[in-house]
Amino acid sequence: MNGSAAPAYRRLSVEQRRTQLLAAAVDLFGHHRPEDVSVDDVAAAAGVSRPLVYRYFPGGKQQLYEAAMHNAADELRKCFVEPSQGAPTQRLAHALDRYLAFVDEHDAAYSALLRGGSVAETSRTGAIVDGVRRSAAEQVLLHLGAPDPGPRLAMMVRSWIASVEAVSLTWLDEGKQPPLPELRGWLVDHLTGLLVITATTDPETAGIAAAALALETPDSPAGELARRLAPIVEAVAHLLPDDGGRGMLGG
Amino acid sequence: MNGSAAPAYRRLSVEQRRTQLLAAAVDLFGHHRPEDVSVDDVAAAAGVSRPLVYRYFPGGKQQLYEAAMHNAADELRKCFVEPSQGAPTQRLAHALDRYLAFVDEHDAAYSALLRGGSVAETSRTGAIVDGVRRSAAEQVLLHLGAPDPGPRLAMMVRSWIASVEAVSLTWLDEGKQPPLPELRGWLVDHLTGLLVITATTDPETAGIAAAALALETPDSPAGELARRLAPIVEAVAHLLPDDGGRGMLGG
Numbered sequence: 001m002n003g004s005a006a007p008a009y010r011r012l013s014v015e016q017r018r019t020q021l022l023a024a025a026v027d028l029f030g031h032h033r034p035e036d037v038s039v040d041d042v043a044a045a046a047g048v049s050r051p052l053v054y055r056y057f058p059g060g061k062q063q064l065y066e067a068a069m070h071n072a073a074d075e076l077r078k079c080f081v082e083p084s085q086g087a088p089t090q091r092l093a094h095a096l097d098r099y100l101a102f103v104d105e106h107d108a109a110y111s112a113l114l115r116g117g118s119v120a121e122t123s124r125t126g127a128i129v130d131g132v133r134r135s136a137a138e139q140v141l142l143h144l145g146a147p148d149p150g151p152r153l154a155m156m157v158r159s160w161i162a163s164v165e166a167v168s169l170t171w172l173d174e175g176k177q178p179p180l181p182e183l184r185g186w187l188v189d190h191l192t193g194l195l196v197i198t199a200t201t202d203p204e205t206a207g208i209a210a211a212a213l214a215l216e217t218p219d220s221p222a223g224e225l226a227r228r229l230a231p232i233v234e235a236v237a238h239l240l241p242d243d244g245g246r247g248m249l250g251g
Numbered sequence: 252m253n254g255s256a257a258p259a260y261r262r263l264s265v266e267q268r269r270t271q272l273l274a275a276a277v278d279l280f281g282h283h284r285p286e287d288v289s290v291d292d293v294a295a296a297a298g299v300s301r302p303l304v305y306r307y308f309p310g311g312k313q314q315l316y317e318a319a320m321h322n323a324a325d326e327l328r329k330c331f332v333e334p335s336q337g338a339p340t341q342r343l344a345h346a347l348d349r350y351l352a353f354v355d356e357h358d359a360a361y362s363a364l365l366r367g368g369s370v371a372e373t374s375r376t377g378a379i380v381d382g383v384r385r386s387a388a389e390q391v392l393l394h395l396g397a398p399d400p401g402p403r404l405a406m407m408v409r410s411w412i413a414s415v416e417a418v419s420l421t422w423l424d425e426g427k428q429p430p431l432p433e434l435r436g437w438l439v440d441h442l443t444g445l446l447v448i449t450a451t452t453d454p455e456t457a458g459i460a461a462a463a464l465a466l467e468t469p470d471s472p473a474g475e476l477a478r479r480l481a482p483i484v485e486a487v488a489h490l491l492p493d494d495g496g497r498g499m500l501g502g
Binding site: 116126151152154155158159160161162163165166167170171174177178182185186189190192193194196197198199200201209210213214216217218220222223225226227228229230232235236238239240241 | 367377402403405406409410411412413414416417418421422425428429433436437440441443444445447448449450451452460461464465467468469471473474476477478479480481483486487489490491492
């Protein structure tokens with residue numbers, strides 16, 4: 001707009017240059033395995049020389065990788081934030097849609113990061129991943145109305161988050177099958193199931209589950225799951241007391 | 252019994268010496284973090300000199316660690332083997348009791364291994380861990396009568412195994428609470444719940460679940476879970492069709 005010097009040769013301030021290099025690193029490390037990204041790639045993507053990259057990031061590739069990791073962690077944390085209204089399973093579906101879109105977009109980087117074994121993975125990058133897991137758990141517990149959960153409820157949520165990661169990696173291995181909405185639906189149902197099962201032995205979880213289910217509606221994911229589960233009651237009638245399962249309705 | 256030379260100075264055959272050194276390494280690496288075990292510790296435990304250890308294991312600590320890992324992997328695989336009779340959830344409970352006893356006994360080593368980040372962890376040790384996961388999945392699928400599972404069923408089992416690992420690590424973090432039988436019961440219920448939930452959208456899993464549930468009895472873990480779940484049907488009545496949930500019994 002101001003018509004002066006050609007943009008490619010424009011002098012940038014120190015802060016602008018740093019931001020530009022970091023953006024190039026975030027883009028490269030966000031879409032490729034760390035071993036497939038070099039300082040030369042970052043320099044080329046930013047249109048600068050290799051020594052200039054080292055002037056801003058003396059730690060070279062490792063420092064750029066960790067900066068990109070922090071950026072990805074912030075992006076992931078934003079995925080989990082969801083307004084506290086509506087059916088809890090509907091809120092979870094929204095957050096998972098954002099999370100799974102992130103996995104889909106950053107497939108190579110996500111897979112490399114969680115599989116580890118790269119030279120770029122250190123205890124520092126491991127701590128960043130653990131921080132993201134903690135944020136995800138905090139958000140789930142917040143929506144369940146249990147910001148300060150007892151050990152069983154905390155264990156349940158941690159277990160579900162480990163499943164989400166394993167399922168995401170399997171999904172990438174399987175050529176991104178099944179389609180994302182199916183995968184998201186299954187992960188939501190998985191947490192609903194865990195909540196109800198844990199409620200049968202843990203009093204705290206029983207209270208949390210009752211409050212959460214009261215907020216669900218017939219067209220929420222939990223409502224749809226309840227209807228799909230209904231025919232299975234027949235298949236377990238032989239496990240129930242003598243009235244053939246009618247006792248289930250009396251409580 | 253033969254009354255000759257003092258046992259401590261007895262000459263061992265090459266094979267006997269190798270076995271003795273390996274047993275010492277398995278014991279040390281099976282109960283401590285890899286960074287807390289040295290070649291000197293192995294030599295001391297076997298009552299031999301450090302150079303003798305290197306004569307048998309030229310790769311030193313790393314080679315001893317990998318040999319110990321192979322040994323632990325074999326021991327874990329044995330945990331999962333269970334006769335194909337009785338209620339599937341009862342079989343699973345037996346296998347989990349053995350697995351959790353292993354976690355309990357080898358707490359420091361198990362935790363260090365799955366948390367990674369140690370210099371002793373390599374792509375080779377990672378492959379050993381993946382092999383154990385695959386064995387566990389194969390055994391679960393074998394007992395479900397699905398040795399050649401479709402993608403959804405395979406993903407479900409992999410997801411549960413990831414949960415078992417996360418839960419085992421949480422259990423160690425929490426000072427081994429809750430008691431093992433409670434933890435085992437929850438893990439069995441978790442798989443039962445996943446199976447039933449996945450059955451509501453995947454036809455293959457629906458067939459597998461129906462066949463598995465037919466083998467369950469009122470006093471099996473699945474029978475106990477069904478009875479504990481019964482009162483919760485009331486809490487979801489507002490999600491079901493107008494007859495207040497009675498349709499659940501009609502199928």
